[in-house]
Amino acid sequence: MIRTILILFFLILFFFIGILIWGITWMIGRFNPYKRDIICLRCVQFAFKVVLLISGVKVEVYGEEHVPKDDAVLYIGNHRSLFDTVITYSRCPGLTGYVAKDSMRKVPFLRIWMKRLHCLFLNRTDIKEGMKMILTGIEQIRSGISMCIFPEGTRSLSESETEMLPFKEGSFKMAEKTGCAIIPMAMIHTADIFEKHVPFIKKTRVILTYGEPIYVKQLDKDQRKHLGNYVQGIIRGMLEEELKMHEPCA
Secondary structure (H helix, E strand, O other), rough: OHHHHHHHHHHHHHHHHHHHHHHHHHHOOOHHHHHHHHHHHHHHHHHHHHHHHHOOOEEEEEHHHHHHOOEEEEEOOOOOOHHHHHHHHOOOOOOOEEEEHHHHHHHHHHHHHHHHHHEEEOOOOOHHHHHHHHHHHHHHHHHOEEEEEEOOOOEEEEEEEOOOOOOOOHHHHHHHOOOOEEEEEEOOOHOOOHHOOOOOOEEEEEEEEEEOEEHHHHHHHHHHHOOOHHHHHHHHHHHHHHHHHOOOOO
16 A cells, blocks of 8 residues: 555656746747757656656566657557556657546546647547547657557457457557557556556566557558458457466575
């Protein structure tokens, strides 16, 4: 329980520090919007790394050389924990927006930071709004901002690390329309941090693997038609390989 309390204390502290950072970056943004956004990115990444440190989470990363450093990409990952975002966002080399559920828009301070970090909100009940979100994501990728989506739409509650909910095909439109690389991400043991024993946070060893870039234009017709299934199959294979190589975990 002590880890949970320490994280809550840190988040409250970051809330007040964040107000100061917001004011400073607002001034910087009047002259250099890109520098403002990079400063905000690095500040949030630092905060996420502190959260992981307090949580006792050790992240082993493989395949990071597959992530382009100078091009915008579409990150696609499996989703089992709130910590998935904390873990992956802390490693983004450049500006990256995450697609979040629309309810996050209702959290005032968080909403402001997420918008500054180019995050987008998905309304699952309004098709028109969903299409607008996808079009905005396409424009962001074209402007050099990467995007990240967990295409299951919600966290998988399965006991099996390799079992995932179906990937929503619409999640891949940003890559189809821009031609950017899809970077598959596979994570195991993230649910062991918090979800399996709420409200306690447990010291955990997590494995994060980045797969080789996938370019839609290089796929055959059937793979493009069922792109969600194709990418999910790749991530499932990565998860199986992680379990084979790194089990049992300490």
